[in-house]
Amino acid sequence: MRMFFLAVLVMAVAGVGAAAALNTIQKPANQAFATPGARVDPGEE
Amino acid sequence: MFKPRSGVITAALLCLALCLSQGGALAQTPSASPSQQGSTTREGMPTQGFNPDRVELHEQELLGKLRNVQGNISIPDGRASVLIQQQGRTWRDYRRGPLLWITAACVLGMLGLLILFYLIRGRIRIEGGRGVATILRFGAFERFMHWMTATSWCILALSGLNVVVGRRLLLPLIGNDAFTTFSEWAKFSHNFLAFPFAAGVVLMFLVWLRQNIPNRIDVEWFKQGGGIIGHNHPAAEKFNGGQKAVFWIVMLGGGALTVTGLALMFPFYVTDITGMQLAQVLHGGIALGMIAAMMGHIYIGTVGMEGAIDAMDTGSVDLKWAKEHHSLWVEQEMAKIATPISHPAE
Numbered sequence: 001m002r003m004f005f006l007a008v009l010v011m012a013v014a015g016v017g018a019a020a021a022l023n024t025i026q027k028p029a030n031q032a033f034a035t036p037g038a039r040v041d042p043g044e045e
Numbered sequence: 046m047f048k049p050r051s052g053v054i055t056a057a058l059l060c061l062a063l064c065l066s067q068g069g070a071l072a073q074t075p076s077a078s079p080s081q082q083g084s085t086t087r088e089g090m091p092t093q094g095f096n097p098d099r100v101e102l103h104e105q106e107l108l109g110k111l112r113n114v115q116g117n118i119s120i121p122d123g124r125a126s127v128l129i130q131q132q133g134r135t136w137r138d139y140r141r142g143p144l145l146w147i148t149a150a151c152v153l154g155m156l157g158l159l160i161l162f163y164l165i166r167g168r169i170r171i172e173g174g175r176g177v178a179t180i181l182r183f184g185a186f187e188r189f190m191h192w193m194t195a196t197s198w199c200i201l202a203l204s205g206l207n208v209v210v211g212r213r214l215l216l217p218l219i220g221n222d223a224f225t226t227f228s229e230w231a232k233f234s235h236n237f238l239a240f241p242f243a244a245g246v247v248l249m250f251l252v253w254l255r256q257n258i259p260n261r262i263d264v265e266w267f268k269q270g271g272g273i274i275g276h277n278h279p280a281a282e283k284f285n286g287g288q289k290a291v292f293w294i295v296m297l298g299g300g301a302l303t304v305t306g307l308a309l310m311f312p313f314y315v316t317d318i319t320g321m322q323l324a325q326v327l328h329g330g331i332a333l334g335m336i337a338a339m340m341g342h343i344y345i346g347t348v349g350m351e352g353a354i355d356a357m358d359t360g361s362v363d364l365k366w367a368k369e370h371h372s373l374w375v376e377q378e379m380a381k382i383a384t385p386i387s388h389p390a391e
């Protein structure tokens with residue numbers, strides 16, 4: 001089962017890497033869908 | 046029952062729709078301008094001009110007649126000009142109805158079939174029991190890429206099912222707070238673990254493609270029920286017909302899930318709202334089909350067949366098992382061992 005545990009470890013690392021990469025590309029909805037004239041969520045700056 | 050507040054909402058919606066529509070949708074409705082006519086209030090009093098309390102206005106009727114409502118806007122985001130999109134209702138109705146039945150059919154239906162099959166056929170055992178000799182079936186890298194794909198797939202499937210049926214099944218069991226936390230983490234897991242899953246699919250494609258090209262041996266394997274139906278053992282190479290079918294389901298299904306998933310992960314990058322609704326329907330439908338197929342794959346690889354799990358555990362399988370289920374592959378491997386290594390003349 002060593003390959004199983006190694007695969008889970010690599011999967012987790014790849015998931016964290018994907019999260020970091022996505023966070024540099026994607027923006028929160030309140031920023032992504034806001035315009036200079038409108039904010040989606042006024043509660044957040 | 047009609048309430049004054051709902052009447053105000055109805056009137057506001059009507060005004061907004063009148064402003065946005067270009068004469069298409071509302072012009073067809075007989076009640077497009079009844080608010081300008083003399084009418085009666087809830088109390089039956091006659092009124093003149095606009096009357097937000099008109100009893101003749103019903104929100105559902107109004108919404109039913111408003112189909113595609115789109116107009117002109119002054120803000121930069123052109124997508125905001127769409128107030129009502131008819132396909133969105135079709136998509137919502139599909140999610141609320143047929144999708145639930147399809148989910149039940151795929152998951153519960155396959156589970157029922159497997160239980161029934163187990164009760165009828167029982168566990169497929171190695172004839173005469175396990176032997177002493179083993180043969181290496183999958184190397185370390187093959188097992189690694191299989192487990193990475195399989196593990197991420199299981200998390201993706203469960204987190205995806207939570208999107209479809211979690212609110213109905215899980216929420217009543219664990220409560221609002223726990224369900225919210227779980228769904229939030231499930232959503233993160235779904236987005237982030239899609240990448241190791243896609244990487245695993247690509248790796249398996251590269252490593253196992255050559256051995257998964259269908260041929261006449263597979264046709265014969267299927268004709269004989271693969272040894273699963275009945276008790277004979279049709280000849281098979283390293284991957285039998287059933288395994289090749291699973292391979293192509295994963296390749297084509299996994300590829301389609303990756304493409305549709307990326308379309309959903311990056312809204313409006315490559316498609317509009319209708320395209321994303323279509324991508325979501327395809328993503329869910331393909332995933333449910335794959336869930337059913339993988340349930341069968343997991344069953345036959347674990348409880349359904351003695352000795353099968355060894356291939357993904359240690360990589361080495363019982364030689365008797367290998368001869369029963371992959372006789373041509375064993376012959377090829379034996380021939381490699383028997384063939385003397387030739388040395389070039391010095």
